[in-house]
Amino acid sequence: MLTGAPRGTRDILPSQSGSWQWLEHQLRHTCRLYNYREIRTPVFEHTELFLRGIGDTTDVVSKEMYTFNDRGGRSLTLRPENTAAVVRSVVENRLLGDLLPVKLYYIGPMFRYDRPQAGRFRQFHQFGVEALGVDEPAIDAEVLLMAASLLDRLQLSGVMLAINTIGCGLCRPGYRRSLTCYLDGCVDRLCGDCRRRYRTNPLRVLDCKREECHMVTRSAPAITEQVCTQCREHFTAVLELLAASNQAYTVDSRLVRGLDYYNRTTFEFKFDRLGAQSTLIGGGRDDGLVAELGGQPTPAVGFAAGIERLLLAMEINHCLPTVAERPEVLVLPIGRAAKTTALTLAEELRGRGVACDLVFGERSLRSQLRLADRLGVYVAVLIGDQELAAGRVVLKDMTGKEQITLPAAECADKIEQILAKRSV
Template identity: 50%
Template sequence: MLTTGPRGTKDILPDSSGYWQYIEKTARDVCRSFAYQEIRTPVFEHTELFLRGIGETTDIVEKEMYTFTDRGGRSLTLRPENTAATVRSFLENKLYAGPLPAKLFYMGPMFRYDRPQAGRYRQFHQFGIEALGAKGPAVDAEIIILAVTFFQRLGLNDLKLYINSVGCPECRPVYRKRLQDFLADKLPELCSDCQSRFDRNPMRILDCKKETCTNLSAGAPEVIDCLCDECREHFSQLKVLLTAAGIDYQLNPRLVRGLDYYTKTAFEIQYAPLGAQSAVCGGGRYDGLVAECGGQPTPGIGLAIGLERVMLALEKQKLLPDTTGDIDVFVAPMGKDMQSYAFRLLCDLRQTGLRADMDYMDRSIKAQLKHANKYPARYVAIVGEAEMADGKVMLKNMHSGEQELVAVADVTGKIQRETEE
């Protein structure tokens, strides 16, 4: 059917695009106050970038990527997330030679072949933050506080921040062994995905959403008990900084996130009323990712916020602003003979900064007034032969119903004065 879009996609129509602009502007304003700058990467990359960057044992790589071969025989993939692409750009464009940490943000569509449901689409939108080059816990705290600030600016309540440490290559093997020992006799009962993860990445079993696996892994050893001194100190200092900043958080020892590149800090912000899709923000530290992508060892940390889920949360809390496409003035010509004059007036009004439109459908004056109300328009400038001859328009206040003759040169000033009042 050519009249329906692909499954898992959604049109953003004019009656809701204003909501998106509001959320995006809020994100940009917050990033500006935290000194983060925007980066825009291509929507597709070489497939190998995601295989190496995200990890071959992740659900994203194994099941969800949109991968295709181009006419040159190259394997390309629509970006399922943007951290790996940002790291690639960091290396390719030598951002490491500039001031560090490189503090970057992005917004745009991502693509995953997933089962569509409320708040989850196959083309979805993320607002993401990446900080590359700083290894201390202060930048971890800053990233988390930035996310909290974003949600606060939107007015969202009832959000919960969960944090954990997933260790590093030095201490994670110890935890890996303990976890495998705990799960060994339960292996036949785990789902097929978790059985395949047992040898490759057993921590991912803790992230499984299937009830059977969740029950079987209950009581598993906690990674936080296996941390090396460096990771333990890093996590301890992060908690001190969050507390100093007045940020409430809860420890979640099962929080491992769904990507293989995470080290040390992992965090998630949830909005429980969204149910199964309650996570509105997630992120963590990825100190090995830059080297994995071919660069020199460089620490990094980032987050991603799903904008569709943010939209759902704002709807539930009735926090979406009024973004109706109202205009300042609608120019209404009285007949075809007045269209040329009305069009010139329209252009002049727009040059002064007013939001203005006119009739293009040869409607009657009555029909034009009715149409102007649908915007709604605050004023209608009616133009007839008499008005044109005198260099005036009949300016009608659509709220009060009052109307008066106003010189063309005074229309903008009158509308602006009455708006300020």
């Protein structure tokens, strides 16, 4: 072998792709129910988009991007997330019109030069939604309920919703000042990273996973206490709507997203049994993003979820269905002369919508039947010299093991009958 797959990437093998397709189907179906439509943006964009759309002080942008110059000398970057590109496309294609809101979803690979660990890859996959054009609390609640119903559909039990408000451009500066002031008094107890960043971005300290920082921020001033009246009313309304829909939640005043155009509602759905990587779905409002990327100021709210992490959580929770795609029928030609009949029969079955496979090469009847067993097909069709001469074939029902011989012309009808009985 030349060389393996690049570090932090992996192949999704046929034995696994059934689960992926199943999960993707559940995601798409949920989007259908909530009237979100799919948008597919390129996997690479101008680097500038992410510098502005994510922020150049974040770890993602400063340390983790796959950035390269193309042959024309343009700086391009493999997308580390999809929100910025979705907003870019919405602005560029003028999707915001009279029919507000615009509700979009995406599924696809993202790329980050991160340290690979359990459930974390350099090429990973994300599903996410974005609802643009509405600033009412009701859309925050709808997005949250959609995420919850999705996790429900996946039968992931033991997931907790943590929610917070991070205020707006008017009230957050005041909170930042009081937080910085508080942190000034405990700099010595912060981790190295936080000591460096707390003055430029104090909110990140609230987010820090290090135990020492956690201890410090436990008694930090809570943002929920300091937001302006409008932000408080918005937050209260969202919580009331959740309660009215019987959606459980905990308010976590340390849950923040450290970027300037994120505002008001932020939330995470957490699954504790995933350890440090416990967040399954994270999201909130990013009202400033459309304007940041050159559009008219437009409110927006959304979330993203890691597909690998969802699959891992479902595996841990024993609720990942084993979905194995297999042919329904296997056609077994015994001897060279039977091959033509076998091929035409297989094509006829496929034409009728029956998933069918055909054995190639010269193999004994016994080994072919073993193969049919192993594949788990419902019906095996045997075509040998004798049958061929008489214009007949042998059908073997692989579950009941009964076997019948019938004219080749009636074979496809009979198979349809057997399969129809199975699906009742």
